[in-house]
Amino acid sequence: MKNEQATQLLFELSVPGRTATRWPDSDVPDRPIDDLIPSRYRAESAPSMPELTEADVVRHFVNLSTRNFSVDTHFYPLGSCTMKYNPKRHERLAGLDGLGNLHPYQREEDSQGMLQILFEMQEMLGEIAGLPAVSLQPAAGAQGEFTSLLVAAAYFRDRGEKRTKVIFPSSAHGTNPASAALAGFDCVQLDPSPTGLVDPEQLQSHLDDSTAVFMITNPNTLGLFEKDIDRIAGMVHDAGGLVYIDGANMNAILGITRPGDFGGDMMHYNVHKTFTGPHGAGGPGAGPIAVRSFLADYLPGPVVRKETAEDGTVTYRLADPPHSIGRMRSFFGNVGILLRGYFYLRTLGAQGLRAVSENAVLNANYLREKLKDILPVPQGERCMHEFVASAKKQKDERGVTAMDVAKRLLDYGFHAPTVYFPLVVAEALMIEPTETESKETLDAFSDALHAIATEDPEMLHQAPYTTPVSRPDEVAAGRKPQLTWTPCLND
Amino acid sequence: MKNEQATQLLFELSVPGRTATRWPDSDVPDRPIDDLIPSRYRAESAPSMPELTEADVVRHFVNLSTRNFSVDTHFYPLGSCTMKYNPKRHERLAGLDGLGNLHPYQREEDSQGMLQILFEMQEMLGEIAGLPAVSLQPAAGAQGEFTSLLVAAAYFRDRGEKRTKVIFPSSAHGTNPASAALAGFDCVQLDPSPTGLVDPEQLQSHLDDSTAVFMITNPNTLGLFEKDIDRIAGMVHDAGGLVYIDGANMNAILGITRPGDFGGDMMHYNVHKTFTGPHGAGGPGAGPIAVRSFLADYLPGPVVRKETAEDGTVTYRLADPPHSIGRMRSFFGNVGILLRGYFYLRTLGAQGLRAVSENAVLNANYLREKLKDILPVPQGERCMHEFVASAKKQKDERGVTAMDVAKRLLDYGFHAPTVYFPLVVAEALMIEPTETESKETLDAFSDALHAIATEDPEMLHQAPYTTPVSRPDEVAAGRKPQLTWTPCLND
Amino acid sequence: MSYLFNTPQQTQEMLAAIGVGSIGDLLEQIPESLRLDRELDLPAPKSELELEQHVRSLAGQNVTATRRSCFLGGGAYDHFVPAVVDEIASRGEFYTAYTPYQAEASQGSLQAFFEFQTLICQLTGMDVSNASLYEGGTAVSEAAFMAMRVTNRHDRVVVLGSVHPEFRQILHTYTDHLPCEIVEIRCPDGVADLNLVKEQLDEKTSCLVVQQPNFFGCLEDVQELSDLAHSVGALSVVSVDPISLGMLERPGNLGADIVVAEGQPLGIPLQYGGPYLGILACRNEYVRKIPGRIVSLATDRNGQRCFVLGLQTREQHIRREKATSNICTNQGLLALRATIYMSLLGADGLGQVADLCCRKAHYAAEQLTALDGVELMFAQPFFKEFVLRVGNGAERFVGAAREAGFDIGPLLTRFDTLEDPVRSEGVLVAVTECRSRDEIDALRDAVQNA
Amino acid sequence: MSYLFNTPQQTQEMLAAIGVGSIGDLLEQIPESLRLDRELDLPAPKSELELEQHVRSLAGQNVTATRRSCFLGGGAYDHFVPAVVDEIASRGEFYTAYTPYQAEASQGSLQAFFEFQTLICQLTGMDVSNASLYEGGTAVSEAAFMAMRVTNRHDRVVVLGSVHPEFRQILHTYTDHLPCEIVEIRCPDGVADLNLVKEQLDEKTSCLVVQQPNFFGCLEDVQELSDLAHSVGALSVVSVDPISLGMLERPGNLGADIVVAEGQPLGIPLQYGGPYLGILACRNEYVRKIPGRIVSLATDRNGQRCFVLGLQTREQHIRREKATSNICTNQGLLALRATIYMSLLGADGLGQVADLCCRKAHYAAEQLTALDGVELMFAQPFFKEFVLRVGNGAERFVGAAREAGFDIGPLLTRFDTLEDPVRSEGVLVAVTECRSRDEIDALRDAVQNA
Ligand SMILES: Cc1ncc(COP(=O)(O)O)c(C=O)c1O
Numbered sequence A, B: 001m002k003n004e005q006a007t008q009l010l011f012e013l014s015v016p017g018r019t020a021t022r023w024p025d026s027d028v029p030d031r032p033i034d035d036l037i038p039s040r041y042r043a044e045s046a047p048s049m050p051e052l053t054e055a056d057v058v059r060h061f062v063n064l065s066t067r068n069f070s071v072d073t074h075f076y077p078l079g080s081c082t083m084k085y086n087p088k089r090h091e092r093l094a095g096l097d098g099l100g101n102l103h104p105y106q107r108e109e110d111s112q113g114m115l116q117i118l119f120e121m122q123e124m125l126g127e128i129a130g131l132p133a134v135s136l137q138p139a140a141g142a143q144g145e146f147t148s149l150l151v152a153a154a155y156f157r158d159r160g161e162k163r164t165k166v167i168f169p170s171s172a173h174g175t176n177p178a179s180a181a182l183a184g185f186d187c188v189q190l191d192p193s194p195t196g197l198v199d200p201e202q203l204q205s206h207l208d209d210s211t212a213v214f215m216i217t218n219p220n221t222l223g224l225f226e227k228d229i230d231r232i233a234g235m236v237h238d239a240g241g242l243v244y245i246d247g248a249n250m251n252a253i254l255g256i257t258r259p260g261d262f263g264g265d266m267m268h269y270n271v272h273k274t275f276t277g278p279h280g281a282g283g284p285g286a287g288p289i290a291v292r293s294f295l296a297d298y299l300p301g302p303v304v305r306k307e308t309a310e311d312g313t314v315t316y317r318l319a320d321p322p323h324s325i326g327r328m329r330s331f332f333g334n335v336g337i338l339l340r341g342y343f344y345l346r347t348l349g350a351q352g353l354r355a356v357s358e359n360a361v362l363n364a365n366y367l368r369e370k371l372k373d374i375l376p377v378p379q380g381e382r383c384m385h386e387f388v389a390s391a392k393k394q395k396d397e398r399g400v401t402a403m404d405v406a407k408r409l410l411d412y413g414f415h416a417p418t419v420y421f422p423l424v425v426a427e428a429l430m431i432e433p434t435e436t437e438s439k440e441t442l443d444a445f446s447d448a449l450h451a452i453a454t455e456d457p458e459m460l461h462q463a464p465y466t467t468p469v470s471r472p473d474e475v476a477a478g479r480k481p482q483l484t485w486t487p488c489l490n491d
Numbered sequence C, D: 001m002s003y004l005f006n007t008p009q010q011t012q013e014m015l016a017a018i019g020v021g022s023i024g025d026l027l028e029q030i031p032e033s034l035r036l037d038r039e040l041d042l043p044a045p046k047s048e049l050e051l052e053q054h055v056r057s058l059a060g061q062n063v064t065a066t067r068r069s070c071f072l073g074g075g076a077y078d079h080f081v082p083a084v085v086d087e088i089a090s091r092g093e094f095y096t097a098y099t100p101y102q103a104e105a106s107q108g109s110l111q112a113f114f115e116f117q118t119l120i121c122q123l124t125g126m127d128v129s130n131a132s133l134y135e136g137g138t139a140v141s142e143a144a145f146m147a148m149r150v151t152n153r154h155d156r157v158v159v160l161g162s163v164h165p166e167f168r169q170i171l172h173t174y175t176d177h178l179p180c181e182i183v184e185i186r187c188p189d190g191v192a193d194l195n196l197v198k199e200q201l202d203e204k205t206s207c208l209v210v211q212q213p214n215f216f217g218c219l220e221d222v223q224e225l226s227d228l229a230h231s232v233g234a235l236s237v238v239s240v241d242p243i244s245l246g247m248l249e250r251p252g253n254l255g256a257d258i259v260v261a262e263g264q265p266l267g268i269p270l271q272y273g274g275p276y277l278g279i280l281a282c283r284n285e286y287v288r289k290i291p292g293r294i295v296s297l298a299t300d301r302n303g304q305r306c307f308v309l310g311l312q313t314r315e316q317h318i319r320r321e322k323a324t325s326n327i328c329t330n331q332g333l334l335a336l337r338a339t340i341y342m343s344l345l346g347a348d349g350l351g352q353v354a355d356l357c358c359r360k361a362h363y364a365a366e367q368l369t370a371l372d373g374v375e376l377m378f379a380q381p382f383f384k385e386f387v388l389r390v391g392n393g394a395e396r397f398v399g400a401a402r403e404a405g406f407d408i409g410p411l412l413t414r415f416d417t418l419e420d421p422v423r424s425e426g427v428l429v430a431v432t433e434c435r436s437r438d439e440i441d442a443l444r445d446a447v448q449n450a
């Protein structure tokens, strides 16, 4: 049933002389192109690109799309990614002419509707974080981290403090150390603790007056709430450092507890996760940050301010904070994703938002319970929005790895969980069901995993069987990477 | 990889208490509903319908969609259906607020843009047909036939002629006789001729003063141009009858020859075929008709008229022809499909339109040639836009039927041709590639058919193997038809 | 730019393979004398950019439901369409597929249509539904023909004057050439006068056609009318507004034998009158007399449940002149839209929408009739639509509303089968869930002195 | 309405299975003292209908490129986006998928990104491309960091003053805390003064950053500048407008070592500045120093060709603080849009679009500079954008255009790193293929007396 022909590479489908698009004739007086642009600036030959018809292009990409798993088609319990349903109304509304076709340099008086939305978004994100000052500029979580660390650096600089160290637990997401390094800090990674939680004593041993920031994901990557977070925050603050909350797991605590209330000084959101972005097979995202008031003046610009005149008329303006660290990117931000987050928050309201987290936690714990006999969870009694199970038992008893289980799940019509992360758990399967999945789906997923637990290991090592491809040889691919198509590929 | 859970029936996915939509609270003063509508008019209980979430609905239908073949995904050479590429720009433009949200009873002065489009569409269809008077009202080809026959009946009535007979060849599409019967005519079907063309002598033997209309598809269902069409038309006219051209195969002759030029008095278009509708898995269509001037006054109303004032200002108005047969449907017509036809014609222009037919004919003849060794075409040397091949040889030699071949093609990623029609060809495979397919696709399709010609007959009788289902038992289904889901279905 | 693939070189290769020198040679199948010796006289081709600019400017000349507050009704309504409907119906796998003749290649659409049939039965209280007809008006005529086949009475159809004037016109067009007489019953009070109806029904009558809510928005006594029809052995054909069934009794519980409807309110955009959705459902015993396509449950060779086109022997491609209808291409994509819409709303959502329409319509009627010179044309219960009687002339009234940014209507003068004073002084007003109290109040103020 | 599935009854069943009495019990993992003891202070929830009405009214307050004739530029342009781009990129299988870590479950996106990388290389004349960065501005900084890694020179980056002011600001923000010095070279003539450049380049310089066409729309001598950079062992980093490569020489043929770009012109809507598309391509030898995700060809266990995420050891999720960048989520969906756009246009289409932009821009410049008090700020060749010098003040000039229905700009006063007279008297004007001669003439007339 698959159309294999249409999913050849564009370059293989190309036929000289084919064209998909037609463009208007020039309606201005004809002049020799040399009079406009001297030939030395112009290309002698056109780039060699594929020549296709419109129908080629459509059939190619439509068929390609069917080679993806996605939230629209499959349960996608990828841990730490919050693969929740992406409401279709968001796509319709973000596409409205008044939003989709607005130029970033349109003047403020002609962008008031947009600026109002962005201002309200700042307000809502500040309230949800418990951290009042917000910048919508970061393009994704990682840039939010980087931005916050630059804010911290600027803050310490102004206070004449030379703090060089950023500390984080071993389960921290890779972007945490990477952002810290980019911001010029030295990275200190805590050793894993048996509980899966940060060990205050161990942390204490690293805290000193060179400590700039302690970065912590809470709930953490194991799906556990750092119960000592306030004590930890206190310790960091006593050492004169700042606490950064990686907000990737906010889906667990919306309206239940707030980073600002449990000691965080700075945080980022992943709008594409928590506020149903969507993910777009790798982006775009939006990583707005929220910080305490004393850090507000360092935020990157522009931010949106609301001005109310005597007569009550309201105007929204763009402004740069007084001691801004500067710009992190061109234009305002990943507005298209921020809009979707705004639509989501305006749809849910306070109670709806809290219900999101309550059900995310309920679904995770229900699934955790159903799997505990075959995929036990080493750390913790319960979990928040996700949990990290271990296939170690299956590995030891019958040589079935977490990877085998993950790949086989694809045959059952489920996307795989995140595997082999965090490293503290052997044969880790990090499972985040999200609140937009049904009990029936969780039951079916559990049934599949139970079935797999009894399937022939040899067969499992070769899984999957129903996907377009199976077990690519990544090692070989890495040895001499082929990163573009070249004609010789087809010889 | 398939998500079988999501494609259960909606009713099986339903869980009491689930809701997908939320609606505003009433903003008008609250009054007891009994004061508004007496209880005897109201339902005591709500209808029992499935209860689903939005994500349920999305995942269900998105997965269902992947169980279809379609032009966007597959080569779809269904004879007589003109499954050509449906340009995406048409969907964007037809969805513009100014077109998509226009109420059918909006007043003329507030609908001038729409009326201009529809007027221009009338003009263009008249020119392409060579028949000046056009009605855009019929919802599909069949209604176009019925409408035209009523027009003919009214015309004869006014002339005081009592003509009761409609004649058509045996290869006529089923809608021809069905429409004739609906219009109150007696049906006379010609016997098939060995050439596949209408035999003038045989026709002559049926012509008399009771002959109202001769209906003919040209090019005909075998993809052959009725070369004697002008002589045939002449005979019909001499007998005082009218010639109706079934325009379903217009894709073969656009700008090359016109029904009005080869003797037709009336015709219908299938905008969803020739002018790339699209088909929507069974509709909607649009079946506008074009007729000679002397029939114009009988057309159903309303039609669009253009009025130019002294000062040159143009106004478009709706008007009923003086002796109109009346309305064939509510409102104006299947405007959404007419718009797509309009976009198509404005995109192609005269030369582009002719190129469509030239390439449709080229592709058909090329494929016909490539298949002649395994699937010979009994009638004709060449074909127009389609051809009817016969699997009789394979049937006789190895028991492989046209149905076996059709079903097996699905495994190769090609939709099946139309099978077992027309009846004049044994084991008929009616193949219409259309102009929007590539030589490479035609070659691959031919390769598949050649491969099938060598495959094990036993295996072929069971094909297809890669589709969600295979060889439904239609007979059993017909015996006691199950046409709706009922709870007991799941007991 | 005609979406073509064949390059000049490929064209030559293909011609060579065929064994002809040019495409012209292939066209010699057409006698030279019949070939067009000139280019078609059509407007010059446009690039996508030019086409979009051209169409946008024309579209901009039309005043739509988003540009002017829409109180227009008369069979097409400005109901809200959830985004999911558009997103899913626009998937190429659905809208670029053909009629699902090859079951293995069409399970997606077939199942959706089977779900549609079931949802329509649940909504109307009937046993079976077909997979769609052209639209609500032709559905009435198809139902009448079906009733003639069922009752084997081909001489007489009785239809209430409160049925949509266009539906009645169509019925005439469809039957003028037949012996069948169409008897229309005046409804001076806005609903059927049971005595008048009784007078007209006789043993030759195949069916009684009723609309609920009727064209004036008023509610008919469907049970009584069905009983009257049955008392002479005729069928009861009821045309409904599907949204109203979120609140009103299902015709299946009121004696209806055939239920038809215009499905536009079920998630279908207004698009100037079409494509819309013809719905037809009936009682089990009439299933083999149904016009149009029907999807049936089946079992495949592996014993798996699947879906196929059912009872095809009723249809034109098999039965030809004996078919139950000439319909072939139907309104599949619109049936899909309605299916998605109904599965999103469910009974609960439909109930809420119906309730909102009903309450807002009554509020609007109350506010407008509070103005002097304005009253309800009929003292009858109504659902979401009603007819005002305006002393100073409908045209002025509607004009004043338009000036102020409100579209109401249609003006009833356009329907020449209506009688005075309805036709001359009547203004139809429809109110959907999309209209707010503020809009209604503003409309009232706008027409105060009209 | 929070898109939830669990009904009250199911919630009870699930809680029972877990062995707790309430969801509250599950939340006890959070110390009570930390739990919020009130409801969040957020606006009340809205139904889809209310949300749409609310958002439509706000959207209506923004003046877009379809409402006012758009001559705005400065890095984001009103280029035409073919419908196919929207139709395909909006398929759920693409936009609701995650980063393609599980190759078997992501071949669709992986192949599209591989095609993107190839198309970018074909367009720029470079050897390898990554699978996207955030946007054009951060791409410049990522390229600078990459150049430092390649040259192992971490002290000095030289950037032309003709590079987009925001790109330069970002470079400062990204490096302020580092020893690295950012040297900006004034371009009073609108393009680089080669002597000034030579003076600033030294053995500590990691790279020279050039923009082509530059922020003023003018064309730089990329070959010369690359040679100068190479003469001191520095890399040549060139930021391009991808549309211009339909006409201008590919940087790969002009000595560029790293090419970056803002991909917005490749089929991405304006949407007030983002999400856009950061492009980065370079020469083969630097491949292991590239930031961000890259897709690589691979072979699966059945010997079948497939696609996987390649060279992951460069990335943060493996290399952590040693990664070549901290980027994780990138701009996948926008890379897909650009891929579709480029495959639709091909070299031929890109050439036509570039030609139209170029011709119309020059016509506009000619018409506008024919007015008194209006002249070109720089006597340099330009592509689709140019800076006017207007005697009577830019604000008035732009204001007059706006009054008449034309947006031009941005006003250069907003960029405080620009110098006078450019900043005070300069007006940037961009002309795309979407603008017609009539619009240009009307703009000219509108600003005649401004
Ligand atoms: C815990 C955590 N932190 C940070 C990130 C980085 O966010 P982004 O991918 O939006 O840059 C992610 C997501 O990938 C994450 O899961």
Ligand SMILES: Cc1ncc(COP(=O)(O)O)c(C=O)c1O
Pocket (backbone or CB within 6 Å): B080, B081, B140, B141, B142, B143, B173, B175, B176, B217, B246, B248, B249, B270, B285, B286, B287, C327, C328, C329
């Ligand atoms: C030859 C022919 N005539 C008539 C028709 C009927 O047209 P429609 O399906 O639009 O009613 C068709 C298509 O089904 C056809 O192929």
